[in-house]
Amino acid sequence: MARRSITVPLVGLSEASEYLLFFYFFFFLVTSVQGHFVVEKSSVSVLSPSKYKSKHDSAIANFGIPDYGGSIIGVVVRPSKNVMACDPFDETFKSSSGRPVFLLVDRGGCYFAKKAYYGQIAGADAVLVSDNVDEPLITMDSPHRDTEGYADKLTIPSTLITKKFGDTLKEALKNEDTEIILKLDWSESMPHPDNRVEYEFWTNSNDECGKKCDIQMKFVKEFRGHAQLLEKGGFTMFTPRYITWYCPQAFVKTKQCKSQCINKGRYCAPDPELNFEGGYEGKDVLRENLRQICVHRVANESGRSWIWWDFVTDFHIRCSMKDKKYSKECAETVIQSLGLSKEKIDKCMGDPDADAINPVLQEEQSAQVGKGSRSDVTYLPTLVINDIQYRGRLDRTGVLKAICAGFEESTEPPVCLSSAIETNQCLDNNGGCWLDTERNISACKDTFRGRICECPIVHGVQYTGDGYTSCKPEGPARCSVNNGGCWSETVDKKTFSACVNSDLNGCRCPVGFKGDGKTCTDVDECKERSSCQCSGCSCRNKYGGYDCKCSGDLVYIQSEDTCIARNTSKVGSILTLLLIGSIVCAGLAGYIFYKYRLRSYMDSEITAIMSQYMPLDNHQNESRPLQENSNTTV
Incomplete structure (x- = not known):
């Protein structure tokens, strides 16, 4: 496993220079092996004019708010001057059709985030930056010394396109009188393999690292509610992560490594106050990072993984560096207030001063290295969702949209279908799906990415069909609909x-x-089925059946298709009654006789059995004379 190391010798540098190098390498993680970086992409499609129809990859910028899971259709607009967008525009960009505007500008001259910001304040709904060299796509990032805060102000998406595609759009804008309509599509930018999203948040317990720390804590406070709701519902699996680097063996005994590292230089963090002579040290941050990892692990073991968000928020408020309360004792007070086991957390942390590998921090170092589709984690804060890095501003709504885009379609939790973060496409012409207007039953099912046409289940009745043109009830209870x-x-x-x-x-x-x-x-049974064919029968058809009648005083027997007499003679009736009475009396007498004989038989059998096991009175009476005779003889 590749390890993060500092490879620049520090000999001959001043103390301040040494610190700056340590600080620099912490955030940019210069490695002893080549880094693994992945460009996260969206797509851009030309919809019209038809002769330009095509689809292209574009690189999602690491600022602004990409519309993960969604898409935007708009019109390409090119500035008449200031094509690099390095200065504020003196014009406002609008389309004649009222569609969203995609401002096409050129790379070069200034920061990417600056171009996007000037486009945003000029009315653009998205900014396309055309590369100025033929090369593979790269990720546009915000400047690390963004003193103007351009990236923080961006609320629109930005993307980088290749020079070849950019040149094609520029030529089309020169030669065409009609609008060039594009579709910016992020619907497949986030993997969505199943009904659970797994994500990591790479953060830091240090609250005095400036702007980056402020962004992290603001996000934690604002996103905590969403995170806990998703975790409690079993929709997500969240893991907090903490970046570390290690000190090369040659520098383990230096003042810098001793103050910034634990476990004999194996795990390090920068001094939070840029001062090796006093205040908090990097190793204080490492210990707290380790504690926060273990807080999550212990909480997860008890089925309350979401407690991490409460701990981090409370720790920041109650134990800040600014108030000089950043300490083990303060952290343990927060742990106690949340009902967590201090003993289990201490056991998880191990000995930070031991000359040995710490399994928890070693796992963090290994996880920093990118594998497969995921980049190396090289800066804070970083969000990894379904094993790809989130691009864009660390914004509550933007991150929630990215997480929602990670669910398999139609399995999203309710929070993802709120009007605040997605558009219900079923509201427009029923999404083009089947609709029973009489019963208000629709095959349109709203999803985060759009909609699917799927025959529904209504009151336990399953409808089947293609969902677009037809749905019909099937299965048990279908007759109720x-x-x-x-x-x-x-x-x-x-x-x-x-x-x-x-x-x-x-x-x-x-x-x-x-x-x-x-x-x-x-069916006319009287004609088609030849019903009531017996002598003296007459057939009358009725709805759903028929009636047969017999002439005179006869009664129709349907099973035999015959007529029988309704009444018999008086003498016959008397004889019939006598016969029935005789049969009943004979049966009753037989039953009484049977019961008497059965009872007698049972009594005799019981008496015989009892006599074998106990003396009965008659046996005792017979034995007494013998005993008396015996006594007399004596």
Whole structure:
């Protein structure tokens, strides 16, 4: 595993120069191996005129607020002068069609963030910077000494395009009278493999490192609510991270390494006050960083990983360096107030003064090195979402949008579908999806990236279809919705239906009807099925069935298709009653006899069994004369 090291010799430098080198290398992490940097990309598509239709990669700037998961369609505008945008514009940029404006400017002359800021205040909705050399795309970053604060003021996205594509757009703007319409698309800039987002926040416990520290703490305070909501709901897995470097063996005994490192130079951080003679030291920051990592680990073990956000916020308020309260004792007070185990946290931290590898900090150093699609972590603060680095300003809404873009479509938590961060495309023409206007049932499902057309489940009934042109109910309970799309009719308060709940789909005309199930007509059983064919029978058709009648006093038996007499003679009735009475009496007598014999048999059996195990009275009476005779003989 490559390790972060300082490779510039410090011999002969003044103390201040030595410190500045240490400070510089902390933030930019000069490594003993080549760094791994990945350019995060979005796409730019030319939509019209048709002869220019094409799609191109662009590099997302590391400032402003990229529209992760979304897209913008707008018009390309080129300034008439000041094409490098290094000075404020004396014109306002608008499109004749009212579409958003994408300002196309040239690279060179000044900071990227400065160009974007001047474009923003001139009315641009996004800034495209055309490269001035043919080369692979690079990431536009804000200047490290941005004294004017351009990057902090940016709220629009910016992107770098290749020189070749930029030249094409410039020529098109010269030759075309119509607007050049582009689509800036970030919908696939964030990986979204499943229904959980994993993200890391690389930060630092030092609150006196200037602007960077202020940005970090402002973000923690503002994003804490969202982070905890997502974590408690199981939607995200969050890990706090802390950058360290190590001191080369040749300098371990120097004053700088001793004051800025722990574990004998293995893990270091810069002196927070730029003063080796007093105040807080880098090793104080390292110990607190280590404690905060362990706070998260212990909280995570107890199922309360979100407590880290409370600890960091409270520690910053109660234990700040500015108030001279940045200490172990103050941190332990915060730990106690949050109900965490001090003993478990101490055990996790290990011995910061030992001449040995600390497993927790060693893992942090290893995690800094980029692998696969992820860049090295080289500066603070850095956010890594689904294993790629977030580009743009560390803004509460911008970061939430990036996290929401990391969910598999249609699995986003409710917070991602709020009107504050996404546009509900189902509100416009139902998103082009199927709609049952009568029952207000729609196949349009709003997602963070847009919408999907998917047949819904309504009151437990699953609709199936392509979601665009048709959806129909299927499965159990489907008949409760529009009768499953089948035929139904009510006549004389009796309802007939071709929908059967036991059938997962399809329609069947009920008995007494014929048709395809979508339409059913009554069957005339008297004609079509030759019903009531018995002698003396007459057939009358009715809706959904038929009636058969017999002539005279006869009764129709449908199962036999025959007629029988309704009444018999008086003598026959008497004989029938006598016969039935005789049968009943005989049965009753048989039952009584059976019970008597069964009881007698059971009594005799029980008596025989009992006599084998205990003397019964009659046995005792028989034995007494023998005993008396025996006594007399004696």
